[in-house]
Amino acid sequence: MKVASFFAGCGGLDMGFRQAGYEVVWANEFDEAIHKTYQFNHPNTFLCKSDIRTLKAADIPDCDGFIGGPPCQSWSEGGKQLGLEDERGKLFFDYIRLIREKRPRFFLIENVQGIINDRHFNTFLLFLSTLEDAGYVVSYSLLNAADYGIPQDRHRVFIVGFLKELNCTFCFPKPLGKPYVTLRRAIGDITESPRQYVNEKVIQEYGEWHNHDIFAGLWDAKFMARNRVRSWDETSFTIQAQAKNCPLHPQAPKMKYVSQSQRVFLQGSEHLYRRLSIRECARIQTFPDRFLFFYDKVQDGYKMVGNAVPPRLAKFLALAIKESLNANPIRDEKPVNVLVAYYKDDDQLCLTLKNKLYYVRAGLRRGALQIPKGMVYPVYLLLHNH
Incomplete structure (x- = not known):
C-alpha cells in the first residue's frame, strides 16, 4: 500500500x-x-x-x-x-x-x-x-x-x-x-564521551557513534524545578524537541529535593550530570544507528529527534x-453488529425488557462508550450479567 x-x-x-x-x-x-x-x-x-x-x-x-x-x-x-x-x-x-x-x-x-x-x-x-x-x-x-x-x-x-x-x-x-525496555538496554553500550556544543557550528566529524553530540548550555530554573534523571533500570522521560529540556544521562544520581520548585545536583557528583546526546535520544526514540541526522546547530538535531514519532x-x-x-468484510455481505449492554440483577432486566430501555452512553464526550459517527446501527442487542 x-x-x-x-x-x-x-x-x-x-x-x-x-x-x-x-x-x-x-x-x-x-x-x-x-x-x-x-x-x-x-x-x-x-x-x-x-x-x-x-x-x-x-x-x-x-x-x-x-x-x-x-x-x-x-x-x-x-x-x-x-x-x-x-x-x-x-x-x-x-x-x-x-x-x-x-x-x-x-x-x-x-x-x-x-x-x-x-x-x-x-x-x-x-x-x-x-x-x-x-x-x-x-x-x-x-x-x-x-x-x-x-x-x-x-x-x-x-x-x-x-x-x-x-x-x-x-x-x-x-x-x-x-x-519495559530500560535505558540500560537502549543506550548502555554507548560509552564514548559525547562532543559538547552550545551555539557554535557543529563539526560533522564522526567517531564511533554518529550524532553523539550534546547541548552543553546552562540549566534554567524551570529545568531545575524537578528531577530530570531516570536510572539505568527505568524508562526515560519523554524525549523533547528543545535541547535545553533534554533528560539527563542515567550515569548521574537523581537530583536532590530542596523544595517543591527546586532540585539540585548531588554534591560531589556534579561532573556526572549531562544531557543525553542526540544519538542517545535517537536510540530511545527507536531510530536505528544507520539513521543519520544532519544539522549545523546542535539544537536542530534535538528538535528533529524530539518531534518524531x-x-x-x-x-x-x-x-x-x-x-x-x-479484515474488511466482503462488500455484498451485510455486516452484523451487536450492541452489548449490562444489567445488574433480574429486576433490572425485567424493567429493561418491559420498557425497552436499551440505553448506552455514547458519543464523544468523556467517560462515554466510543461509538464513532458513521458506524452502522446494531442488528442485535445482547444483555448480560457478570
Missing part, C-alpha cells in the same frame, strides 16, 4: 510504515533545516518542500493513506497553549482539508496529550466531527510509547480514520506491557491499520 506523509519531519512515522511493508511515495516538509536529513534517510520518497497551506489535492499522488502529525506547540502543556489562536494550530485544518479533497482510504494523525485536555477538548471534538463529516469513521486513543517496547514514557494522541464505505473496524494495537510505535499502528483493511 502507498501512503503520503505530511509534516514529515525527519520521518519517524514514515520509517515505521515502511518497516510494516508500506511504500511512502510522497512526503511534505516545509522546514529546510530538515530536508537533508529526510532525503538521506528516505531516498525513494519524493520530498515536497512547499508550505502545506498552498497545497491542493492535485499536488499529491494517488495513494491509499495519509499519515502525519500537525505541529504540537499550540496544544503542548509545556507551552503557551494558544490552540487555534496560534497560526501553527490552524495547520490542523489544512491537513483535514487535503484529506477531504483527496479522500484516501485511511488517515493517521498524531499529536500531544495536551490536545485532549479541558482547554482544547472542544477544538479536538471539532476536528473529529469535521473528519466524520468528510466521510470517515474516526477512532482516537491516548497511547504511551513505553507500552510498545519504546524505552521512554511518551503519551501521544492518535486519530485513525477509514472511509465509511469500507466498513472497517479499527482496534488500536494492544500494549505489550511490562517488562518513534518508528517502532509507528510500525505497530501501521500493522493495525493493515489488519483492519485486510
Whole structure:
C-alpha cells in the first residue's frame, strides 16, 4: 500500500510504515533545516518542500493513506497553549482539508496529550466531527510509547480514520506491557564521551557513534524545578524537541529535593550530570544507528529527534491499520453488529425488557462508550450479567 506523509519531519512515522511493508511515495516538509536529513534517510520518497497551506489535492499522488502529525506547540502543556489562536494550530485544518479533497482510504494523525485536555477538548471534538463529516469513521486513543517496547514514557494522541464505505473496524494495537525496555538496554553500550556544543557550528566529524553530540548550555530554573534523571533500570522521560529540556544521562544520581520548585545536583557528583546526546535520544526514540541526522546547530538535531514519532510505535499502528483493511468484510455481505449492554440483577432486566430501555452512553464526550459517527446501527442487542 502507498501512503503520503505530511509534516514529515525527519520521518519517524514514515520509517515505521515502511518497516510494516508500506511504500511512502510522497512526503511534505516545509522546514529546510530538515530536508537533508529526510532525503538521506528516505531516498525513494519524493520530498515536497512547499508550505502545506498552498497545497491542493492535485499536488499529491494517488495513494491509499495519509499519515502525519500537525505541529504540537499550540496544544503542548509545556507551552503557551494558544490552540487555534496560534497560526501553527490552524495547520490542523489544512491537513483535514487535503484529506477531504483527496479522500484516501485511511488517515493517521498524531499529536500531544495536551490536545485532549479541558482547554482544547472542544477544538479536538471539532476536528473529529469535521473528519466524520468528510466521510470517515474516526477512532482516537491516548497511547504511551513505553507500552510498545519504546524505552521512554511518551503519551501521544492518535486519530485513525477509514472511509465509511469500507466498513472497517479499527482496534488500536494492544500494549505489550511490562517488562519495559530500560535505558540500560537502549543506550548502555554507548560509552564514548559525547562532543559538547552550545551555539557554535557543529563539526560533522564522526567517531564511533554518529550524532553523539550534546547541548552543553546552562540549566534554567524551570529545568531545575524537578528531577530530570531516570536510572539505568527505568524508562526515560519523554524525549523533547528543545535541547535545553533534554533528560539527563542515567550515569548521574537523581537530583536532590530542596523544595517543591527546586532540585539540585548531588554534591560531589556534579561532573556526572549531562544531557543525553542526540544519538542517545535517537536510540530511545527507536531510530536505528544507520539513521543519520544532519544539522549545523546542535539544537536542530534535538528538535528533529524530539518531534518524531518513534518508528517502532509507528510500525505497530501501521500493522493495525493493515489488519483492519485486510479484515474488511466482503462488500455484498451485510455486516452484523451487536450492541452489548449490562444489567445488574433480574429486576433490572425485567424493567429493561418491559420498557425497552436499551440505553448506552455514547458519543464523544468523556467517560462515554466510543461509538464513532458513521458506524452502522446494531442488528442485535445482547444483555448480560457478570
